[in-house]
Amino acid sequence: MADNDTKMMISLEQYGIKNAKVHYNLSSDELHDVTIKNEQGVEAASGALAIKTGEFTGRSPMDRFIVKDAATEDKVWWGDINIPFEADKFDKLYDKVVAYLSEKEVYVRDSYACADENYKLNIRVVNEYPWSNMFAYNMFLRPTAEELEGFDPEWTIINAPGFMADAAVDGTRQHNFAILNFGKKVALIGGTGYTGEIKKGIFSALNFILPVYKNTLPMHCSANVGKNGETAIFFGLSGTGKTTLSCDPERKLIGDDEHGWTNENTVFNFEGGCYAKVIDLSAEKEPEIYNAIKRGAILENIVMNDKGEVDFEDTSITQNTRVSYPIYHIDNIQTPSIGKNPKNIFFLTADAFGVLPPISKLTPGQAAYHFISGYTAKVAGTEAGINEPLPSFSACFGAPFMPLHPTKYAEMLSAKMQEAGVNVWLVNTGWTGGPYGTGNRMKLKYTRAMITEALEGRLDNVEFITHPVFGLSMPTTCENVPDEVLNPKETWADANAYDAKANELAASFKKNFAQFEEYANEEIMNGGPIV
């Protein structure tokens, strides 16, 4: 490990962290080595660092709070998702966390979010653990040496997984918490080592900052660009395929999870790395992601044999096994991570009911209706307490990360879609042939084929039929996909059972949409189920 004294030193006294031994901006290699030296992780045969995140192996949405103050009070959509936290309780808890970090070795990293210069958000990350700091290196954007001189951090993330809150005193629900304070520009995370809280914390902050202050649309989507320079974006809740499907050897990757769509007709990545699920990962099905697992990558909560070989089928710790890596671990990337206006938008949904067609083309009204509805299944593991696919409506395909009312994002998206004249596709990457338990997950090679055909414009001239319950236009043929796969009813053994399930799902769509009806015009209402 390089001698830390030769590096730039910074003091954390201004944050209230006293007498800490500060490791400032260690390299990825140094953080890898120090994690192993501290016995906080081990090296896998691939060279990647393998760590365990501890008690939490997924996000905990019920412990995610936003401080209610002058900055947020009138703007945030308060409710079950955005849980208010009192400003003075925050200050007290903050003081306890920084006291806890005082006298300790801490890892500090200066980084930024947003690949577009005009939107750059400088972030200082203070971590208790070296591997969390390495995660920040992988996931945020890495300033140049020049940019680091005179670096002015705007937001601060204080991340203390080993600090346990006392719910009765601290105002939290339990011992773990992730709290966003927009007035102070601080994300305070404690009691959980799940790294996803770090990246999704900043994502949530940007989902407030960009629309409120920059009139720019933030999106929970992945993005890539084709040979002709045309951009595609893929919206979807966790586990629906954003990371997997955006990683396409024929297209340059812009980013796998969080993007902004500007009024200058560009799409830019917020991040500098990817965070892929590795459950059942294989070199054969997902070679790019498989090969990204090497020194510099961090494997989370996986199980290895004594040779350091990972068993990706082993879910004994969690189904939400992960790898994070800097985006340059993927060969075919767009640099910087910015693309033009999208030509195609995919809404990815993992339908646990097995009702929705594997691909359908949406009218503008349907696109708005489905975006606001955000129907999908929460897949097992990414959130605490979810152990099997659970049907859910997650507005904007990312409700847990949206501080504003969903219709704010939907209005912006509708306007931008109209202006850009995009094709919008609904893709069911979930179940077919029956609901979860009876049917099967849609084959990845079929989903990939359908997306390729849509992107290449080869679905433009095929015959479409209308889904009798949802009114969606379904292609009747698609290269490299058997015809019967395209019509979900034909994949079910019992056609009546399919109709019953489709009607049941339509009813839950309507029930969910009732809360948004007052915001929706006729075109959007007509985009819903037709029976």
Ligand SMILES: Nc1ncnc2c1ncn2[C@@H]1O[C@H](COP(=O)(O)OP(=O)(O)O)[C@@H](O)[C@H]1O
């Ligand atoms: N038809 C399919 N389309 C996309 N992903 C699929 C499909 N079938 C199985 N999968 C698996 O589902 C998971 C999708 O996860 P991921 O791409 O990380 O989702 P997200 O980035 O949206 O959270 C991966 O483990 C992938 O291998």
Ligand SMILES: C=C(OP(=O)(O)O)C(=O)O
């Ligand atoms: C990290 C997460 O995102 P995703 O599964 O969408 O990659 C998450 O939801 O915790």
Ligand SMILES: [Mn+2]
């Ligand atoms: Mn992802």
